[in-house]
Amino acid sequence: MVEAPSFASPPMAKPLSARSRPGWSTHATFALKGFSSRGGFGIISMHRVEMSESAAKTANLSASRKQVIQLPNYEQYPISQFLSHPSGIQAILNTRALQSFQFLGANTYRCTLPKIQFLNFEATPVMDLRMTLTDTDCKVEMLSCKFKGSKIVERQNNHFSAFMTNHMRWDTNDSGNTVEVDVKLGVTLEIFTQPFALLPLSAVEVPGNA
DSSP, X not given: OOOOOOOXXXXXXXXXXXXXXXXXXXXXXXXXXXXXXXXXXXXXXXXXXXXXXXXXXXXXXXXXXXEEXXXXXXXXXXXXXXXXXXXXXXXXXXXXXXXXXXXXXXXXXXXXXXXXXXXXXXXXXXXXXXXXXXXXXXXXXXXXEEEEESHHHHHGGGGOEEEEEEEEEEEEETTEEEEEEEEEEEEEEEXXXXXXXXXXTHHHXXXXXX
């Protein structure tokens, strides 16, 4: 199971829907190259923030990771067959790290993560994921992400926007079986609480994209 990269949101940040709005300016994008893990290679990219011309500050935090992994050669048990089995699905979704796991139908699963506590607030992330499997690839997409908790916590769902994709492609060549993994994450936040609204956006961007 290849775990997706994670990033931490800064304190007192209110999520905002990621709809396009007029008058927005986008800053530069940069990437860190040369990442390697388990004999593979990868690229981790981090995108800078967007800021509207209105009084509100918005930060678009994102991370991506590409990796190629060498697999043992199991000719009689291809990877597509393993992933179609319930144990393969649980491995891809990493259900052992979840609080609960529920099949919703149509290759869609509800994954409830362990509770998160910050100061006096508690929130339980709940994600609906869709897994699409073919003979040559597997794609996991996040259809929704909500927070369960107090009324204050759940109110943030009206302004929260996030996306995630985990796309895996496999191939057999002279060197054996390989899997290419491409993971992308993104969250959009509005910075509204004083004194954080007075800080430069880099104060949100740097820890958020770390």
